[in-house]
Amino acid sequence: MTTPAPSAGARITVPVALEGRAYDIQIGRHQLCEAAALIAAMAPGAKVAVVTDERVGPLHAPALEACLQQEGIGFTRITVPPGEATKSYAQFTTLCDALLAAKIERDDLVIALGGGVVGDLTGFAAAVLRRGVRFVQIPTTLLAQVDSSVGGKTGINSGHGKNLIGAFHQPALVIADTALLDTLSEREFKAGYAEVVKYGLIDDPAFFDWCEVNWSRIIAGGPERDHAVAVSCRAKAAIVARDEREEGDRALLNLGHTFAHALERLTNYDSTRLVHGEAVAIGLALAFRFSQRLGLCSGQDATRVARHLDAVGLPSTLQQVPGGAGTAQEIVAAMGQDKKVRRGVLTFILARGIGQSFIAHGVAAEEVTAFIEAELAVNGQAH
Numbered sequence: 001m002t003t004p005a006p007s008a009g010a011r012i013t014v015p016v017a018l019e020g021r022a023y024d025i026q027i028g029r030h031q032l033c034e035a036a037a038l039i040a041a042m043a044p045g046a047k048v049a050v051v052t053d054e055r056v057g058p059l060h061a062p063a064l065e066a067c068l069q070q071e072g073i074g075f076t077r078i079t080v081p082p083g084e085a086t087k088s089y090a091q092f093t094t095l096c097d098a099l100l101a102a103k104i105e106r107d108d109l110v111i112a113l114g115g116g117v118v119g120d121l122t123g124f125a126a127a128v129l130r131r132g133v134r135f136v137q138i139p140t141t142l143l144a145q146v147d148s149s150v151g152g153k154t155g156i157n158s159g160h161g162k163n164l165i166g167a168f169h170q171p172a173l174v175i176a177d178t179a180l181l182d183t184l185s186e187r188e189f190k191a192g193y194a195e196v197v198k199y200g201l202i203d204d205p206a207f208f209d210w211c212e213v214n215w216s217r218i219i220a221g222g223p224e225r226d227h228a229v230a231v232s233c234r235a236k237a238a239i240v241a242r243d244e245r246e247e248g249d250r251a252l253l254n255l256g257h258t259f260a261h262a263l264e265r266l267t268n269y270d271s272t273r274l275v276h277g278e279a280v281a282i283g284l285a286l287a288f289r290f291s292q293r294l295g296l297c298s299g300q301d302a303t304r305v306a307r308h309l310d311a312v313g314l315p316s317t318l319q320q321v322p323g324g325a326g327t328a329q330e331i332v333a334a335m336g337q338d339k340k341v342r343r344g345v346l347t348f349i350l351a352r353g354i355g356q357s358f359i360a361h362g363v364a365a366e367e368v369t370a371f372i373e374a375e376l377a378v379n380g381q382a383h
């Protein structure tokens, strides 16, 4: 797979073909004024609430607001604290009340300007505010541009588990302005990269090959970054269009997540210890090693996945969870709240090889416990 060279100011449009709820993802550098123009056309006379977090707000909200002003769109800014802990009941009610205080009406619009935390929280508030208002995603992390801003999964966490309270609510538009990523920390960039490489591991081995060669250029910026965002969005849009509500193969997008969500819960959603993308990186490596243990996948492929994550600087073992991952029993108990559980039995996304993932229902908890015990026993040695 080669990287197509974009022309200056180029924009890539990826449609999400959902009947009655179709929308576009616009990808390219410096798209904020384009976003404001599209919003003005989509909702003439509407006012908007720009929801952002304390880190992103000062960096990027003024530029967006200047574009909104140019279009004659009235706006209010609502700021939430940064980090995973913000996907909480408390922040959700505070945000809903702030939107009501701003008199956001049914014909108005809510903009989520931030990473996946702001997107998931804001999307959920938009889903229920006055029983549903439109919202626009302007994702500012790599993770949010390649994954969370697309597909309409919105929600918050509970002490019982990740994303357990939420709704499907599709955005009306997604603007992935890749220049916004220039201010992202290296840690957050790499975390988002785990969701990029996930698409290769699910069903696109050529993209995985390309990622192995080009990952550092994605981080550096340039055509490889836009290409990676576009390939990821096309892959996600295709799955979402055929299975919006995860009744079938949308679950493939959960590769690595049964492990990841358990780890996030056991680290108390503490972003200083583990962020979602890092948990996903560990989950991807574990999904491949678990598949190897079950005799489904070659050791070469499982090792290749872990080696790539290591090369990027992402964690790939339970030993790398700061402060410890917990016991095998605790991890498996946390998995019991996974949304893919059916009649109490775990579902996993497993792999026959790189790019050959599949949904496995009815995985015995004892098998998982034994696998995790073995992983914990490796005790930091190379896998």
Ligand SMILES: NC(=O)c1ccc[n+]([C@@H]2O[C@H](COP(=O)([O-])OP(=O)(O)OC[C@H]3O[C@@H](n4cnc5c(N)ncnc54)[C@H](O)[C@@H]3O)[C@@H](O)[C@H]2O)c1
Pocket (backbone or CB within 6 Å): 053, 054, 055, 056, 059, 082, 083, 084, 087, 114, 115, 116, 117, 118, 120, 140, 141, 142, 143, 144, 147, 148, 149, 150, 151, 152, 153, 154, 163, 180, 181, 182, 183, 184, 185, 188, 191, 192, 275, 276, 277
């Ligand atoms: N809805 C979905 O389909 C979906 C998909 C994947 C992940 N998620 C969710 O997304 C969340 C993770 O999202 P995330 O990784 O974007 O984390 P995040 O939203 O916490 O953002 C990461 C950090 O980067 C900062 N930041 C964001 N943009 C920045 C920028 N341009 N410059 C400087 N700093 C910036 C934020 O303030 C935050 O501190 C998790 O809650 C996960 O469950 C949802």
Ligand SMILES: O=C(O)C(=O)C[C@@H](O)[C@H](O)[C@H](O)COP(=O)(O)O
Pocket (backbone or CB within 6 Å): 147, 151, 153, 162, 163, 195, 246, 250, 251, 253, 254, 257, 339
């Ligand atoms: O969009 C999806 O579907 C995904 O599974 C994408 C995941 O990367 C994302 O983390 C999602 O929020 C997980 O969904 P959940 O239903 O397992 O909470």
Ligand SMILES: [Zn+2]
Pocket (backbone or CB within 6 Å): 147, 195, 257, 276, 280
């Ligand atoms: Zn994810």
